[in-house]
Amino acid sequence: MKKTFIILIGLLLIIGVGFMVFSNGNQKQEDPKILSQLEDKGNVNGKREFLFSLTNVGENKAELEFPTWLEYNWSIGDLDNKEIPSGGIITEHLDLNENGNQGRxxxxxxxxKIEYRILITKIPKGNYEIAIDSSSGYGSTHSQEFTIE
Structure with a gap:
């Protein structure tokens, strides 16, 4: 009887330890909490400047994987439905990795926080919308309307 009792306690102990290890091993790591923002800085030295930023607002470090050197997806839309000739808009992308075609x-x-500046020059007068999001997949898509006079 004493032997059976010791075996039963041993089995319960093994099952308890196994359950604790199993439950701790299955805990998911928190997904990164990334806040993305787009800010129109207006005209700076004759160029329209936008600031796109990503901020880690979580409690843990966040690993963002960018597949190419351009670390955001962006577009400019003409809200006046005018045809813009090829080369009609010139943009400068600052603060990027620029590691060739490699991502990081x-x-x-x-x-x-990481910030990216986008400068737009040589753009015809009119109403436009810029849309942007992080190519890492975190954050959200932002769009902002602006006018060139």
């Missing part, structure tokens, strides 16, 4: 993995610590 960027680690953002909690409350750390």
């Amino acid at each position: 993995i960027l680690v953002l610590q909690p409350n750390e």
Whole structure:
């Protein structure tokens, strides 16, 4: 009887430890909490400037994987439905990795922010909309209307 009791306690102990290991091993790591923002800085030295930023608002570090050197997807739409000739809009993309065609993995610590500046020049007068999102898949898509006079 004493032997059976010891075996039963041993089995319960093994099952309990196994359950604890199994339940801890299945805990999902928190998905990164990335806040993305688009800000129109207006005209700066004759160029229309936009600031796109990504901020890690989570409690853990966030690993963002960018497949190419251009770390965001963006477009400019003409709200006046006018045809814009090829080369009619010139843009400069600042603050990028520019590691050839290679992407990179960027680690953002909690409350750390990365900013990208987009400068638009040689754009015809009219009403436009810029749309942008991170190519890492985190954050959200932002769009903003603006006018060139």
